[in-house]
Amino acid sequence: MARRSDHSKEELRSMILDAAQRNLVQAGYAGLTARKIASDIDYTVGTLYHNFQNLDDIVLHVNARTLDDLYDALRAACERHREAQQRVMAIGRTYIDFAFKNRNRWSAVYDIPVRKETPVPDWYRARVTRNLEYVAIQLAPLVPEINPQQLRKSAYMIWCSVHGMCVLSVGHKLEVPRAELGVLAENFIKDYIAGLVIRDREKTRVVKREAYVQ
Amino acid sequence: MARRSDHSKEELRSMILDAAQRNLVQAGYAGLTARKIASDIDYTVGTLYHNFQNLDDIVLHVNARTLDDLYDALRAACERHREAQQRVMAIGRTYIDFAFKNRNRWSAVYDIPVRKETPVPDWYRARVTRNLEYVAIQLAPLVPEINPQQLRKSAYMIWCSVHGMCVLSVGHKLEVPRAELGVLAENFIKDYIAGLVIRDREKTRVVKREAYVQ
DNA sequence: GTTGACTATTGAACAGCGTTCAAATATATT
DNA sequence: AATATATTTGAACGCTGTTCAATAGTCAAC
Numbered sequence: 001m002a003r004r005s006d007h008s009k010e011e012l013r014s015m016i017l018d019a020a021q022r023n024l025v026q027a028g029y030a031g032l033t034a035r036k037i038a039s040d041i042d043y044t045v046g047t048l049y050h051n052f053q054n055l056d057d058i059v060l061h062v063n064a065r066t067l068d069d070l071y072d073a074l075r076a077a078c079e080r081h082r083e084a085q086q087r088v089m090a091i092g093r094t095y096i097d098f099a100f101k102n103r104n105r106w107s108a109v110y111d112i113p114v115r116k117e118t119p120v121p122d123w124y125r126a127r128v129t130r131n132l133e134y135v136a137i138q139l140a141p142l143v144p145e146i147n148p149q150q151l152r153k154s155a156y157m158i159w160c161s162v163h164g165m166c167v168l169s170v171g172h173k174l175e176v177p178r179a180e181l182g183v184l185a186e187n188f189i190k191d192y193i194a195g196l197v198i199r200d201r202e203k204t205r206v207v208k209r210e211a212y213v214q
Numbered sequence: 215m216a217r218r219s220d221h222s223k224e225e226l227r228s229m230i231l232d233a234a235q236r237n238l239v240q241a242g243y244a245g246l247t248a249r250k251i252a253s254d255i256d257y258t259v260g261t262l263y264h265n266f267q268n269l270d271d272i273v274l275h276v277n278a279r280t281l282d283d284l285y286d287a288l289r290a291a292c293e294r295h296r297e298a299q300q301r302v303m304a305i306g307r308t309y310i311d312f313a314f315k316n317r318n319r320w321s322a323v324y325d326i327p328v329r330k331e332t333p334v335p336d337w338y339r340a341r342v343t344r345n346l347e348y349v350a351i352q353l354a355p356l357v358p359e360i361n362p363q364q365l366r367k368s369a370y371m372i373w374c375s376v377h378g379m380c381v382l383s384v385g386h387k388l389e390v391p392r393a394e395l396g397v398l399a400e401n402f403i404k405d406y407i408a409g410l411v412i413r414d415r416e417k418t419r420v421v422k423r424e425a426y427v428q
Numbered sequence: 429g430t431t432g433a434c435t436a437t438t439g440a441a442c443a444g445c446g447t448t449c450a451a452a453t454a455t456a457t458t
Numbered sequence: 459a460a461t462a463t464a465t466t467t468g469a470a471c472g473c474t475g476t477t478c479a480a481t482a483g484t485c486a487a488c
Contacts, residue, residue: 050437113244114385170336191410
């Protein structure tokens with residue numbers, strides 16, 4: 001059976017990832033099995049373990065793709081708007097749409113366990129960070145007086161909030177009608193930004209007053 | 215071996231739940247096994263299945279307890295403050311503390327799969343709802359002109375946001391130093407409420423203007 | 429062309445899992 | 459004491475991720 005040169009190492013790796021992704025989409029993280037992936041590409045389980053550390057390592061690589069796709073979706077959505085607030089709102093809506101359209105793939109990003117003994121590789125961490133950074137970039141023009149640290153924190157909160165909505169809804173833990181989720185997120189972002197802007201304006205006044213005193 | 219009258223049906227059920235909770239605390243949802251629970255109470259697996267539908271049914275009952283404990287914690291925290299905003303902020307901080315102090319138990323509430331063919335029982339759904347309702351009750355005085363529907367939505371967003379922070383942090387998906395999480399949540403709640411209050415005040419003005427016209 | 433080194437691939441084996449259910453045992457009733 | 463009923467057992471089933479000796483295809487050297 002051994003067909004040593006049918007596929008290069010790289011071909012084989014991406015065949016495995018493709019099959020894993022298909023199975024993930026179909027059966028979810030819990031339903032994904034090594035034997036199914038292997039039989040999908042007409043190899044046996046052993047081959048998987050010669051190309052990846054274990055099953056979760058395979059899922060991690062699929063998750064990296066998912067995070068890339070999410071990033072692309074967020075970018076595309078933002079570029080359809082000119083105003084900063086509309087852009088941040090689009091991020092919220094797009095994240096929700098992405099999570100629901102790609103339930104199982106999206107869930108796998110959060111279902112995969114993170115163990116301390118197996119630290120998250122840098123190439124993966126970079127993809128996570130990139131998404132959050134993108135929110136911060138879009139948020140920045142709305143709060144011009146904010147410092148970078150506070151900006152990051154605000155972007156983080158928006159991310160957490162929209163993510164929280166998705167986790168609870170996709171997982172059927174605290175359901176809200178799917179159709180309402182989008183406007184809910186948009187209104188939330190509007191209100192939160194309104195609150196942020198107040199603090200930001202106060203800062204402006206303080207800065208101006210200080211300048212005046214001097 | 216059979217010891218039919220050693221324990222009543224009710225005793226046995228709570229022994230199983232106690233053992234399940236101990237194992238859950240120790241090993242987490244993924245590490246919980248029927249055989250461990252059984253051997254912990256000196257019974258065999260079969261007995262578990264005569265008292266509960268399956269392993270997830272056991273976890274569901276443990277989760278109900280967890281939700282009760284969370285509710286108690288939120289209440290206790292709120293009662294330590296007089297101002298409404300301080301109370302809502304306390305809810306945020308307390309939720310985070312609870313999630314971190316009871317990682318595995320708290321995670322299990324969200325790790326357990328919800329299947330359409332096995333709908334969530336009413337006694338469980340009631341506990342979920344009660345927590346969210348409590349947030350709404352504490353939030354209400356801050357936005358007096360809001361309608362009940364909007365109030366629920368705002369409470370829902372606060373819940374989602376704080377939950378999102380916990381999910382991402384406890385699961386090591388988007389980590390922020392544990393010590394910062396509390397103030398982060400508090401500042402977030404402050405800002406979001408500030409934004410909500412703006413909308414609420416606008417409503418007041420509109421209402422007053424209408425009254426003036428008439 | 430044959431040999432030998434190398435390496436990709438196999439698939440049986442292992443220890444574990446949730447779940448089932450006939451058999452065994454203990455209690456209650458007649 | 460005999461029968462009926464309820465509780466408990468534990469082996470069995472089919473599944474899981476993972477390992478690793480054995481197999482088999484490839485290639486370089488002679």
